[in-house]
Amino acid sequence: MSPAARRPASPTASVKDVAAAAGVSLGTVSNVLNRPDRVAAGTRERVERAMNELGFVRNESARSLRSGRSRTLAYVMLDAGNPFFTDVARGSEGPADDGDLSLFLCNSDNRAGREAAHLEHLEQQRVQGILITPVDPDSPTLDAVVERGTPLVIVDRTRTDDRICSVAVDDVLGGRLAVEHLIDQGHTRVAFVGGPTSIGQVADRLEGARRAWADAELPEDDLTLVHTDSLTVAAGREAGERIAGLASTRRPTAAFCANDLIALGLLQQATRAGLAVPDQLAIVGYDDIEFAAAAAVPLTSVRQPRHELGRTAALLVLDESSNPQHVHQQLTFEPELVARTSTLG
Amino acid sequence: MSPAARRPASPTASVKDVAAAAGVSLGTVSNVLNRPDRVAAGTRERVERAMNELGFVRNESARSLRSGRSRTLAYVMLDAGNPFFTDVARGSEGPADDGDLSLFLCNSDNRAGREAAHLEHLEQQRVQGILITPVDPDSPTLDAVVERGTPLVIVDRTRTDDRICSVAVDDVLGGRLAVEHLIDQGHTRVAFVGGPTSIGQVADRLEGARRAWADAELPEDDLTLVHTDSLTVAAGREAGERIAGLASTRRPTAAFCANDLIALGLLQQATRAGLAVPDQLAIVGYDDIEFAAAAAVPLTSVRQPRHELGRTAALLVLDESSNPQHVHQQLTFEPELVARTSTLG
DNA sequence: GTGCTCGATTAAAACGTTTCAAAGGAGCGA
DNA sequence: TCGCTCCTTTGAAACGTTTTAATCGAGCAC
Structure with missing residues (x-):
């Protein structure tokens, strides 16, 4: 041949x-x-x-040139490596399939530049709708996309205004649930591990933690903030080092982590430093990714309805694309605490 | 308004x-x-x-209708929830960016039906090329796509013939490395944990394990096969139960798992059953996903050059799409053992 | 046989872009 | 002033599909 x-x-x-x-x-x-x-x-x-x-x-190009719309939905993920986002994506597949649309995933990798490039390409493709967990939910780039006519829904972030649809989870409540649980377990010295607080999620979870603490009338100083630069396993390990290094009388007896990656890093470092989990240090994570339950000491975590998040976002974007009466909505779901060994002993 | x-x-x-x-x-x-x-x-x-x-x-539709080709590359992933595949995807982003192409990710979720639907849609879009980790690398569906003219490269699977490009890792060698390492550590009763063996990867890794065992002239019966139904954390846990249930005189002192998810499940169940890792049970995983290093007992694992895998696959598909002289190639990379606490004590 | 209706088929236009040959016009040397 | 070149701009055609109005032919009632 x-x-x-x-x-x-x-x-x-x-x-x-x-x-x-x-x-x-x-x-x-x-x-x-x-x-x-x-x-x-x-x-x-x-x-x-x-x-x-x-x-x-x-030829789909000719088809959608003629019809003016394509048969595609896209989800621009913040971090394809974080199982949380892939789970959200899975949730969007149902409505997409029902509408006979393909769902394409794009990874912005937390970089505004990549995100913008993806958005531009998607607009040019005239996709039916865009789901996005943006680097910055208030970026005018997003408004511009909507104004030019592509339906767009923000996922897992909230907007301060109502010009764009969004679907999120009540992170203040999540923070509250986590800390209330720790208080119930008798902890009186707790650390919040996470950062940077410029991320809305982190700020909200911390806020919830503080409110729970205040409601229990515990001394403000006994809820400490262990700051991290990012929401990664490495950052969790590094925070673990700092916590393990404290004198046992000053060391918190429990840590509430801004997400599961941090919690896993913290768990690893605590184990390495000889701190028993949960006896000497109880740990609560956030997101309840599969690996949280799979840890050697199964992690207590705040579960977000991530499947539901993806599903609802897809439904919303489809409504925006097909219903002329569409009104932008900002939906909020409630998180749920899943208690496991890392706080129960 | x-x-x-x-x-x-x-x-x-x-x-x-x-x-x-x-x-x-x-x-x-x-x-x-x-x-x-x-x-x-x-x-x-x-x-x-x-x-x-x-x-x-x-309008990208009009553009690519006119030019006959789109500015898109796609990677059809077997399982978006497995970090291994998202890492491969990351590796493809470089060449895609260089060629000023967007990389879209599709999730087949291990279902042939979804995979076929994605492929059809991608062909209709006239994408420049498709990367795919297929449910079945020998499916004629793939040949049909290539014959109809869309460049396609199989990732992390090998073909038995040479009509399609593929990029994979030498799994036989990987299995050998894992078991040689265990033998070096003095283990004489080892279990291979994984399945189903109908998956090429699993069969190859087992084959490599057996060859290393034979080369060391150890009794054939002392390398046992603990079969699992799938390559998931749950399957690993279940296998862990069976292993922990064995009398200590018959129990293997080390387990080589077909992938990291199984290894993590096994590690968790072993810990729960009171088996010390690595003292009573050493564990080797496969893939070296981030969570392997992040486990409470950091996992020894066989690392695949997944970034390189994705990069090379993208380069190959671009060559196929732009070079009329293109010849299909089947490339194989070498894996590497990363030794950590789970086998070193 | 004429006139209708109805189902099947056709021809032509349109979607928004790119490309290519050709036209327009300025500047310049002779 | 003529003729030439060179740079800029134009007009028309083409990509592959869908859609709409129009055509065709057969069957049927009168």
């Missing part, structure tokens, strides 16, 4: 080629594709045979 | 609209877009102003 023979005989057969092969007009081929009931059975069969023989593949 | 006012004034401005607004012909607008150097500075400026005022967004 010569190398040339490897290439397809015809670059790609078009509707016109199929029409010629089947001896009908091009309009008829289109009818077979779109309203098969209006085509006589014999003709239809002949056309279908021609399609198979030629290896006809519908 | 009336609800109607929320909708964009003009659905979307086209090149023609821009031309009219700037008082030039439509060809000139196109020149501004594609060969700005051939347009007089004043004209260019006027056109660019018009574009901004109208919120002009290039």
Whole structure:
């Protein structure tokens, strides 16, 4: 077989080629594709045979150029490496499938530049809608996309205004649940581990923690803040070092981490330093990713309804794209505490 | 503001609209877009102003209809929840960016049906190339895609023939490395934990393990097979139960797991059952995902060059799409053992 | 046989872009 | 002033599909 023979005989057969092969007009081929009931059975069969023989593949570009809209939904993820976001993506697949749309995932990797590039490309593709967990939910870039006409829903972040749909989880409540649980377990010296607090999520979770603490009328100074630079396993390990280094009389007996990655890092470092979990240090994470339950000491964590988050966001973006009466909504879900060994002993 | 006012004034401005607004012909607008150097500075400026005022967004459908190719690469992942695959995807981003292409991720979720649906949609979109970790690398569906003209590279799976490009890692060698390491550590009763062996990867890793065992002239029966139904954390836990239940005289002193998810499940269950890792049970995983290093007892694991895997696959698919002389290649990389506490004590 | 209706098929236009040959016009040397 | 070149701009065609109005032919009632 010569190398040339490897290439397809015809670059790609078009509707016109199929029409010629089947001896009908091009309009008829289109009818077979779109309203098969209006085509006589014999003709239809002949056309279908021609399609198979030629290896006809519908050209989606031409299709959506003509129709003005594509059959695609996209989710721009903040971090493809964090299982939380892939779970959200999974939740969006249902509504996408129902609407016969493909769901494409893009990874912004926490970089505004990449995010902007993806958004631009998606707008150019005229996707039906965009779901996005943005680097900055208040960025005007997002407003611009909406103004130019592409439906867009913010996922897992909230906007301070109501010009864009968003779907999020009540992080203040989540923080409260975590700390109330620790208080119930008898802890009176607790650390909040996380940062930077410029991230809305982190600030909210801390706020919730503080409110729970205040409500229990515990001394303000006994809820300490162990700051991290990022929400990663490495940052958790590093925080663990600092905590383990404290004199046991000053050391908190429990840590509430801003997410599970930090909690896992903290758990690892605590174990390494010889601190028993939960006896000497109880740990609560956030997100309840699969690996939280899979840790050697299963992690107590605040679960977000991430599947529901993705599903609702997809439904919202579909409504925005198809319903002229659409009104932007900001939805909030409630998190739930899942207690496991890392706080129960 | 009336609800109607929320909708964009003009659905979307086209090149023609821009031309009219700037008082030039439509060809000139196109020149501004594609060969700005051939347009007089004043004209260019006027056109660019018009574009901004109208919120002009290039229509990618029309563009790729005209040019016959799109600016998109896609990676169809087997399981978006497994960090291994998202890491591979990250590796592909470099070449994609260099070629000024967007990389879209699709999740087949291990289901042939979803995979086929994604492939069909991608063909219709006339993507430049497809990277795929397929449910079944020998499925004729893949050949059909290639024959119809879309460049396609199989990632992390090998084909038995050479009609398609593939990029994989030598799993037999990986299995050998893992077991040689355990033998070096003095283990003489080892379990291979994984399954189903119908998956090529699993069979290869087991084969490598057996060869290392044979080369060391250890009794065949002392390398046991603990079968699992899938490569998940849950399956690992379940296998852990079975191993922990064995009498200590018959129990293997080390386990080589077919992937890290199983290893993490096994580690968790062993800990729960009071088996000390690595003293009573050493554990080796496979893939070296981030969570392997982050476990309470950091896992020894066989690292695959997953970033390199993704990068090479992307380069290969780009070559196939742009180089008429392209010859299909099946590349194999070498894995590497990363020794950590779970085998070193 | 004429005139209708109805189902099947067709021809032509349109979507928004890129490209290419050709036209327009300015500047310049002779 | 003529003729030439060179730079800029233009007009028209093409990509593959969908859609709409129009055409065709057969069957049927009168």
